Amino acid sequence: MFTTFIRNKQAPVRGVSAITIALILAIWTVSTNLKWIDPIFLPTPQSVWNAFLELIKNGYKGVPLHTHLINSLYRLFLALFLALLTAVPLGILCGISKYILAIFDPIIEFYRPLPPLAYYALLVLWLGIDDKSKVALLFLSAFAPLFISTVSSVQRVPQNRLNAARSLGATKLKILLYIIFPSCLPDIITGLRTAIGVTYATLVAAEMVAATSGIGWIVLDASKYLRSDVVFVGIILMGGIAILFDGIIRLYQRLQFSWVGKQD
Structure with missing residues (x-):
């Protein structure tokens, strides 16, 4: 029976993940309800x-929760x-021509190595504090990983092919x-996963600096009033959305590029 369980690759992994999540929730519940940690923290x-139910019902600062989510997304x-439209073609050209x-x-x-907030001040000065500067910042964040993965993939295409x-x-x-292009597509999708992670983190930072809507702004504004429950709602929502996006891309990779990484 144990051998059969080991042969099933997905069940043990999912079981470990479920146990980990349950353990974290249990520790969180016990430590907070027994007042081991100050509820403010x-x-x-x-x-x-x-707090989540309250946000769904009443929104935050007069704006519905789904509006904040839509603005961020x-x-x-x-x-x-925009990064896909520019980074991939340019990366292919750069991979072909040195x-x-x-x-x-x-x-x-x-x-690429610069912290996004280091040059975000310039983007705000040039484009204003509305969505233009935020989209520009996110575009620059997504462009680099997509470009680098595309260039590297083009350079690895077998010459005999x-x-x-x-x-x-x-x-x-x-x-x-x-x-x-078909040879590079798996690496481009991998680069997109990286770009989404970097861009998502940058989105939160951008909304924390100059915004009046969005999940990142909710987290920052709630922290000013010591609403740690709302802060946790925002963090959990951001993490859940990021996991959902990454899961969709990984599913697409498994369905379309199941042969990647397998030897003949």
Whole structure:
């Protein structure tokens, strides 16, 4: 029986995850209800749940909770869409031509390690405090990981695969569309996962600096009034949405690229 259980790869992993979550909830419930920790610093699960219900019913600062969620997701998806439209084609070109790469690589490598808030002040000065500056900041955050993963993937395309296509009379455009791009797509999706994580963290930081709506703004504003229950609601919502996005992408990877990482 034990051997059969081990052979099932998913059940043990999911079981461990479920036990971990249950243990964290149990420790949280016991420690807060027995007053081991001040509720200001760590509210009880019951108070967090009640705060969540209150936000659903009344919203926050007169704005419905779903409006805050939509505003945050709008900024996120718009920036990711623009990054995909620009970073992937440019990354393919830079992967093909070392001269084009020499033009853009120093620029991207210069700003990539910089903390987003370091240059966000400039974006606010140039574009204002509305969504333009936030989308620009998120776009820059998503662009770098997508660009780097695309360039690296293009450079790893086997040369014999390209030579075989040329020997069969394929044009440069057909090689690009039918050989290079499909070969790079798994790595591009992986880069998108990384970009979503970086961009999501940057979104929260941007909303905490200059915003009047969004989940990040709720967390910051609630912390000013020591509403730790609302802060925890915002944190849990952000984490849950991030897990949902990543799970959708991983599911797509398993369905479309099940062969990746497997040997013949």
